[in-house]
Amino acid sequence: MGNQKNTFDVIVIGSGISGGWAAKEFTEKGLKTLVLERGADVKHLKDYPTTNKMPWEFEHRNEIPNDIKEANPVVSRCYAFREDAMHFFVKDTDHPYVQEKPFDWIRGYQTGGKSLLWARQTQRWSEYDFDGPRRDGFAVDWPIRYKDLAPWYSHVEKFAGISGNKDGLAVLPDGEFLPALDLSCVENYFKDFVAKTYHNRHVIYGRCAHITEPQKIHLDQGRAQCQKRNLCQRGCPFGGYFSSNSSTLPWAERTGNLTMVTHAVVHSIIYDDKAGKATGVRVIDANTKKATEYFARIVFVNAGALNTNLILLNSISSRFSAGIGNENGLLGKYVAFHNYRARVSGKYDGMLDKTTDGRSPTSAYIPRFRNVEKQETNFLRGYAAGFSANRGLNRNTEGFGEELKSNIDKHELGPWYVGSHMMGETIPKETNFVALDKDLKDEWGIPRLKISIDYDDNDEKMVKDYQEQLTEMFTRAGFYDIQTTDSKQAPGLDIHEMGGVRMGHDPKTSLLNEWNQLHACKNVFVTDGACMTSTSTQNPSLTYMALTARAADYAIKEMKRSNI
Amino acid sequence: MAIIPSCLSDKSKSSILLKKIKISSDDEMMLAELCETIIPKTTTPGAKDISAHLFVLKMVDDCTSKEAQEKFTSGLAAFNDLCKTSAGKHFTACNKEERATILKQLVAVKDDASAPAAFFKTVKRYTIQAYTSSEFFLTKVQVYELVPGRYHGCVPA
Numbered sequence: 001m002g003n004q005k006n007t008f009d010v011i012v013i014g015s016g017i018s019g020g021w022a023a024k025e026f027t028e029k030g031l032k033t034l035v036l037e038r039g040a041d042v043k044h045l046k047d048y049p050t051t052n053k054m055p056w057e058f059e060h061r062n063e064i065p066n067d068i069k070e071a072n073p074v075v076s077r078c079y080a081f082r083e084d085a086m087h088f089f090v091k092d093t094d095h096p097y098v099q100e101k102p103f104d105w106i107r108g109y110q111t112g113g114k115s116l117l118w119a120r121q122t123q124r125w126s127e128y129d130f131d132g133p134r135r136d137g138f139a140v141d142w143p144i145r146y147k148d149l150a151p152w153y154s155h156v157e158k159f160a161g162i163s164g165n166k167d168g169l170a171v172l173p174d175g176e177f178l179p180a181l182d183l184s185c186v187e188n189y190f191k192d193f194v195a196k197t198y199h200n201r202h203v204i205y206g207r208c209a210h211i212t213e214p215q216k217i218h219l220d221q222g223r224a225q226c227q228k229r230n231l232c233q234r235g236c237p238f239g240g241y242f243s244s245n246s247s248t249l250p251w252a253e254r255t256g257n258l259t260m261v262t263h264a265v266v267h268s269i270i271y272d273d274k275a276g277k278a279t280g281v282r283v284i285d286a287n288t289k290k291a292t293e294y295f296a297r298i299v300f301v302n303a304g305a306l307n308t309n310l311i312l313l314n315s316i317s318s319r320f321s322a323g324i325g326n327e328n329g330l331l332g333k334y335v336a337f338h339n340y341r342a343r344v345s346g347k348y349d350g351m352l353d354k355t356t357d358g359r360s361p362t363s364a365y366i367p368r369f370r371n372v373e374k375q376e377t378n379f380l381r382g383y384a385a386g387f388s389a390n391r392g393l394n395r396n397t398e399g400f401g402e403e404l405k406s407n408i409d410k411h412e413l414g415p416w417y418v419g420s421h422m423m424g425e426t427i428p429k430e431t432n433f434v435a436l437d438k439d440l441k442d443e444w445g446i447p448r449l450k451i452s453i454d455y456d457d458n459d460e461k462m463v464k465d466y467q468e469q470l471t472e473m474f475t476r477a478g479f480y481d482i483q484t485t486d487s488k489q490a491p492g493l494d495i496h497e498m499g500g501v502r503m504g505h506d507p508k509t510s511l512l513n514e515w516n517q518l519h520a521c522k523n524v525f526v527t528d529g530a531c532m533t534s535t536s537t538q539n540p541s542l543t544y545m546a547l548t549a550r551a552a553d554y555a556i557k558e559m560k561r562s563n564i
Numbered sequence: 565m566a567i568i569p570s571c572l573s574d575k576s577k578s579s580i581l582l583k584k585i586k587i588s589s590d591d592e593m594m595l596a597e598l599c600e601t602i603i604p605k606t607t608t609p610g611a612k613d614i615s616a617h618l619f620v621l622k623m624v625d626d627c628t629s630k631e632a633q634e635k636f637t638s639g640l641a642a643f644n645d646l647c648k649t650s651a652g653k654h655f656t657a658c659n660k661e662e663r664a665t666i667l668k669q670l671v672a673v674k675d676d677a678s679a680p681a682a683f684f685k686t687v688k689r690y691t692i693q694a695y696t697s698s699e700f701f702l703t704k705v706q707v708y709e710l711v712p713g714r715y716h717g718c719v720p721a
Contacts, residue, residue, distance in 0.1 A: 055708060056699045065626040182717025228712045351718075358715040391721070397692060400602045400667050405610070408603075408696060409705050413721055 008034040008259065010555075011281055011296040013266050013311065016113025018528040018544040019302035020244030020252075021156065025552035027257035031559075034294055035249075036264040038286060038303075039109030042088075042116065044222075044245045048235030050084045058083045077493055078106045080117055085233040088116050098437045100452035104492035105306060111262060112245035113304060114495070117233050120209045120241050120361065121539035122162050123384070124153050124173045128372055129536035132425075136371075136380050139334060139428045140504040142533045143514035146173065152546040152553075160242040160545065161218050163226075163362070164207035172204070172367040172538075178212045180205045181228075185354045186389035186416045187364040193477045200372065201473075203387060206365035209242035209542075221247050230359045241361065263287055265444045269299055269324050269524060271317040277523045277564070278324065284444040298523050298555050298564060302548070305529030309335075309434050309500040310449045312526075325511055325518035331501060333433040335453055336535045338496040339383070339424030342463045342486050344470040346479035348389065348416040355391045355413055363388035366420070368537045370465065379461035383424040384537035385470065392417045418479050422466040425537050426491075427458055428499050453491045496540055498532035516551040523564040527551045580618055582625045585633050591640060594655045595620060598643075598684075599691045601663045609700050616694035623690050632686075639683025646680045 009031040012022045019035060026033040041047070055061065062083045069076040072092040081089050090107035097105055108114040127146040133139040150173070157176040164177035183191065183205055191203035210226040211218050218224075223239030223246055232241050239246035252258040263286040270293065272279045280295035301308045309332050315324035323331045363386055370382030392414035396407040432454065436447035467484040474482050491497070504510025507519035512531050518524045527548040529540060558564045578587040587595075599611035599620065611617065624636050647655045650669065651662045658666065670676060670684045695701055702708035 052710065054699070054710060055697050055702060060623065060627055061693060061697050063623070063627050066629055067626075181715050185718035188717070228715045229710065231710075353721050354718050355721040356715070356717055357719045358709075358712040360715045360717070397688075399671060400688065401664065402604055402606055405603050405606065405695075408692065409608075411706055 006280075006292065006294045008032045008294065008296040009559075010034070010298045010300065011036065011294055012300045012302055013281065014113060014302035014304060014307075014528065015111050015244055015249060015260070016108075016302060016304060016528070017115040017118065017244060017541050018548045019300070020112070020115065020248035021545050021548040022300040022302055022527065022552050023252040023258060024248040025549050026556070027252040027255040029556050030255075030257060031556070032257050032259070033252065034259045034261065034296065035252075036266055036281065036283060036294070037111050037113075037260065037262045038265045039111070039113075039262065041260070041262045042111040042235070042245055044235070044239065044250060045237060048237065049087070051231065051234040051237050053084065053234075074104045075106060077104055077489070078495070080233045082233075084231070085117060088233070095442060096448060098440060098448050098450040100450055101454045102490035103451040103453050104490045105451065105497075106492065106495045107304065107307075111249065111260070112243050115243040115541075116235055116245060118243075118541055119539065120232065121365070122157070122160075122164075122207050122209050122542040123365065123367070123538040124175055125149070125536055125538055125543055126171050126173050128171055128368075129534075129538070132381060132536065133534045136375065138380065139534050140502065140506070140509050143503050143505045143510075148514070149543070149546050149550065152550040153542065155549050156542065156545040158215075159217055160209050160247065161211040161214070161223070162207055162542075163210045163212040165205050167202065167204045169202055169204070169367060171369075171372055175207070177207065178215070181212060181360055181362070183364055184356045184360075184389050185351045186348055186418060187387065189351065190387065190389065190418070190477055191364065194366075194473065197476060198369070198473075201366065201369045203364050203366055206362040206386065208362040210361050211240055221251055223247065226361060228359045228361060230361055232361065265446070266303065266311050267291070267444065267446055268311060268315040269301075270295075271315065271320060271324055271521065273317060273319050278521055284446070286444070289444060297559060298525065300548075300552070300555075301524065301526045301530070302528045305497045305500065305532075306335075306434055306449060306451070308526055308528055308530040310436070310446070312501060313434075313436050314446060320520070324524060325501075325520045327520050328508055328511075330430075330509070331511055332435050333430045333500065334428035334502055335432045335434055335497065335499045336426045336428040336532075337453065337491045337498065338494040338535060338537070339426055339455070339459050339462060340421060340494040341424075341459075341489055342422045342466050342484065343420065344467060344474060344482065344484050345417070345419040346474050346482040348418055348477075348479045350478065351416065352413075368425075370469075377461075377465060379458045379465065380427055381425040381458075381462075382537065383422045383462055383466050385420045385422050385466070387418070387420045389416050389418045391415070418474065420470050420474075422463070423494075423537050423539070424459065424462045424466065425535050427456070428502070428534060429456070434500055451492075453497075455491065496529070496535070498529040498535050498540060501526045501530040502533045503531050504533060515554045516547060522558075525551050525555060578621060580621065582621060584625050584630070585621070585637055587621060587637075587640075590654075590656070591644075592617065592621070594644070595640075595687065597656050597663070598687055599694075601660075601667060602688050602691045603695045608704070609698075611691055611695065614694060614698040614700060616691045619694035620687055620690040623693075624686070635679075636683060636686055639679045639686070642679035643683050
């Protein structure tokens with residue numbers, strides 16, 4: 001065992017949305033917890049350099065300079081990589097990887113990780129989602145069901161602050177909601193139209209991690225009501241949306257049980273053959289490249305789905321020659337993601353005497369309606385969709401001179417612009433995988449990650465169906481100028497990569513058990529996106545948070561029973 | 565003996581530091597007049613008041629490709645030539661009416677892809693962006709709220 005100074009009860013690798021939850025749960029229960037973050041520290045309020053900037057204060061009015069785009073083509077494709085938040089993204093050149101097939105790996109290496117930057121949509125999974133692989137015969141059966149996770153969804157929702165309506169839909173269970181904000185007039189019109197026209201399709205207010213009405217638990221965190229700035233990606237001075245930085249990490253810090261080490265790149269997990277368990281982790285300092293070892297009874301791996309795979313694959317011991325816990329050769333395989341390729345947009349000329357006022361941090365949401373009760377299309381599973389409707393400006397920019405100027409000065413509202421994007425489930429396959437590159441290493445001496453992930457025929461059919469169905473719904477609702485697009489964007493740009501260390505009943509076909517423990521190394525837990533057996537269609541962060549809190553609770557009980 | 569700072573006498577350089585494109589002080593002056601012709605000062609500030617021409621240069625220099633930058637500088641030269649042939653003098657030396665006559669030629673043909681028209685289009689686009697994102701515009705014309713504090717989904721337009 002190592003020295004006292006480097007020994008903790010628990011090590012959490014990663015301070016993003018799931019790592020922050022692990023830190024909170026363990027420190028609250030009195031366990032000395034070390035959180036390792038590979039990036040720089042970002043303190044709530046203090047380290048949000050752009051948060052109060054006005055539009056004219058950005059040198060390039062929020063555009064990314066061309067030199068940066070050309071040097072970093074991958075991250076430059078991300079919608080949120082703009083002048084106001086570019087400092088929170090990993091540049092392509094910071095941590096290169098090998099694309100066996102095109103994959104846009106979007107990362108945020110800093111305290112809080114991507115929880116600073118996420119889109120804050122928080123929809124629960126339903127029984128239909130957990131039962132999907134079993135019913136439809138793909139991947140492996142999830143070892144848990146909705147009832148196992150439901151109390152933990154409630155647990156994290158109350159603390160994070162989730163705004164939503166009780167919609168009473170089996171396909172998207174209700175949660176512990178703070179009041180919903182308005183939908184816009186035309187979002188409400190479309191909601192009513194769809195309810196009247198389709199028996200199994202619904203348009204609802206998109207549940208989101210925003211404090212619309214602070215409760216004591218939020219005020220105790222030092223967070224206040226969301227002020228509808230919609231500048232979340234800069235970091236919020238009100239703590240209006242949930243992030244590790246504003247919520248779980250400062251909460252953990254206040255217990256006195258948290259130790260945070262930043263610039264700590266985890267090389268591997270240390271496995272003790274004699275003890276038959278993990279004893280700690282090896283860390284390389286991001287700047288000095290100095291190696292350090294830390295020790296603990298339990299290791300939670302929350303490095304972000306693909307980096308979690310990388311760490312496990314690189315954790316080699318005499319027992320585990322292909323990565324810790326990898327006795328069946330499936331580690332890194334069955335990676336999946338969300339298909340965000342298609343959009344449908346249009347215009348609407350009704351309700352032109354109405355508009356919106358202020359800004360909404362969310363929009364409407366269409367839960368999955370394909371193949372819910374039974375298989376009914378020529379593709380497996382289905383898609384959810386975002387939906388929004390807002391007035392545009394009619395800005396006449398013809399000509400020049402005084403006439404142009406007075407045209408620009410006029411605030412003349414245009415039609416309602418309606419838009420939708422798909423969020424499709426993809427089917428995990430053995431051929432979609434990540435692995436260690438045999439030759440190339442990064443600057444910390446760790447093998448580069450090789451990524452080999454692609455769409456398949458099921459995805460192509462789903463894109464087509466989404467475009468057809470939304471076009472039909474838009475047309476029947478009286479929208480016009482309907483445009484469909486398929487960006488053909490590479491996997492990864494959805495920033496919902498999942499799997500590689502999937503949960504399952506059987507150690508022969510999965511890596512983790514129903515408590516997110518490695519089947520073959522019970523004191524190592526994986527509770528970020530890497531654990532996902534299938535992807536369903538919901539934005540996944542809420543599910544990672546709930547799985548993490550549930551696994552932490554189990555780990556604490558198992559420690560008390562001296563089982564780990 | 566008088567010491568004249570070199571930056572004042574160097575007519576080959578722009579007043580702001582540009583990394584990629586080369587713009588002479590004459591070109592910069594011309595650009596300021598062109599932007600002002602696009603968004604003139606009226607009872608409210610115009611392009612010059614918000615240094616729109618410097619924003620145009622900054623954006624072309626930092627945010628466009630090498631090809632677009634070459635097109636911009638060659639388009640600028642072509643624009644200068646056009647002024648010479650149609651008005652017999654540099655744009656800066658033209659009066660208001662002469663300037664308008666030149667620009668009318670460029671907006672007359674829809675989707676005019678000639679070098680001076682493309683140059684003018686780029687300048688106009690960035691001038692409008694400079695104006696609509698200026699502190700003046702966003703505090704006095706169409707007020708930008710950093711902290712709205714509210715969202716109402718359906719109010720009278």
